Amino acid sequence: MAYIELNNDLPGIRGLMAYRPETEKALNALAETLLRDDDNTLTRGERELIGAYVSYLNDCFFCQNVHGALAGHYLDCNIDEIDAIKKDFYSADLSSKMKSLLAIAASVQKGGKNVTEGQITAARNTGATDKEIHDAVLIAAAFCMFNRYVDGLGTWAPPDRQFYVNRAPQRAEEGYQSSVYK
Amino acid sequence: MAYIELNNDLPGIRGLMAYRPETEKALNALAETLLRDDDNTLTRGERELIGAYVSYLNDCFFCQNVHGALAGHYLDCNIDEIDAIKKDFYSADLSSKMKSLLAIAASVQKGGKNVTEGQITAARNTGATDKEIHDAVLIAAAFCMFNRYVDGLGTWAPPDRQFYVNRAPQRAEEGYQSSVYK
Numbered sequence: 130m131a132y133i134e135l136n137n138d139l140p141g142i143r144g145l146m147a148y149r150p151e152t153e154k155a156l157n158a159l160a161e162t163l164l165r166d167d168d169n170t171l172t173r174g175e176r177e178l179i180g181a182y183v184s185y186l187n188d189c190f191f192c193q194n195v196h197g198a199l200a201g202h203y204l205d206c207n208i209d210e211i212d213a214i215k216k217d218f219y220s221a222d223l224s225s226k227m228k229s230l231l232a233i234a235a236s237v238q239k240g241g242k243n244v245t246e247g248q249i250t251a252a253r254n255t256g257a258t259d260k261e262i263h264d265a266v267l268i269a270a271a272f273c274m275f276n277r278y279v280d281g282l283g284t285w286a287p288p289d290r291q292f293y294v295n296r297a298p299q300r301a302e303e304g305y306q307s308s309v310y311k
Numbered sequence: 312m313a314y315i316e317l318n319n320d321l322p323g324i325r326g327l328m329a330y331r332p333e334t335e336k337a338l339n340a341l342a343e344t345l346l347r348d349d350d351n352t353l354t355r356g357e358r359e360l361i362g363a364y365v366s367y368l369n370d371c372f373f374c375q376n377v378h379g380a381l382a383g384h385y386l387d388c389n390i391d392e393i394d395a396i397k398k399d400f401y402s403a404d405l406s407s408k409m410k411s412l413l414a415i416a417a418s419v420q421k422g423g424k425n426v427t428e429g430q431i432t433a434a435r436n437t438g439a440t441d442k443e444i445h446d447a448v449l450i451a452a453a454f455c456m457f458n459r460y461v462d463g464l465g466t467w468a469p470p471d472r473q474f475y476v477n478r479a480p481q482r483a484e485e486g487y488q489s490s491v492y493k
Contacts, residue, residue: 132426132428132431132444133431133441133444133445134441145445145449148445149442149445149446149449151344151348151350152341152344152345152449154340154344155337155338155340155341155344156337156341158336158337158340159334159337159338159341162333162334162336162337163334166333168333187422187423188422188424189423233463236463237459237463240369240370240458240459240462241369241371241458241459241460241461241462241463241464242370242462242463244314244462244463244464244465246314246465249314249315249465259315259316260331262314262315262464263315263327263330263331263464264331266459266460266463266464267327267331267334267460269459269463270455270456270457270459270460270463271456273452273455273456273459274452274453274455274456275452276422276423277419277422277423277448277451277452277455278423278448278449278452279423280422280423280424280426281415281418281419281423281424281426281448281451281452282423282426282444282445282448283426283428283431
């Protein structure tokens, strides 16, 4: 169970959001805009993949499974294929643009100053736009927050990874605004 | 200048927020709720101090100066006193509760799993409530996002630290909702 008394038995960030609905609103608004807004040239699957990858680097079981399952849902990949991408995205069947954005995300995970001008240039050379680079950085940074929030308060997570796969289609339909109430 | 073309010359996160107002809204709502909401037993100064300290640990010049100056404004400390707290909060004139929350924040900065049950117990023994512990963790996590966003996109920051001290009273009055437009 979590380090603090949440007065609910919801897993991961959902328990924290139900405990503190005042901050839940802003956190879900950020996730909804960054990960789902239709006015974006990165697909929902690509954006969820960046979040899942950063959560993997931060070793956050709950987030990497929630967002890995969502990425798999959108990109039509199974759990093993998502795992393979997390472990070695350079060898995966991804666009060179996505690989360059995942490389930037990996630097952001270590710390903002780890991003280099060379990585930005490399991303531009694959066709990444400034807005795509911006969003990749902010998604990676946001998951460095979400992961720390979830693990820093010692929340629990369903251990069966299939649980997350099974929930992904419903979550994809509902979005993040309503996550507290499900 | 920043790694991407922001089409403005605003420093730090303000330039990024003006570039992408869709995400600015959620980010400022989070900062406003976490750092300024009156329904909180941590003072505004204490909350800004957690943010400044985490920004110092992340070596983010812009954020540690903006929020260090705000903490100084609220806590009636000058820039040298805030610097001394960042460098060694255990030796500073702070409550044992604040010291226990800053210790938790330092663990969150390293990664969520670095927070220990012993740190939570120690915080409770100084009188910290569950909500205060929750907010300290989320503030620390949020600054791990803000710092990475600011430095990951290579934004510029005014080098004169007095600039931030001079701006703090106005920022304290206006809050975070309107920061893009100033």
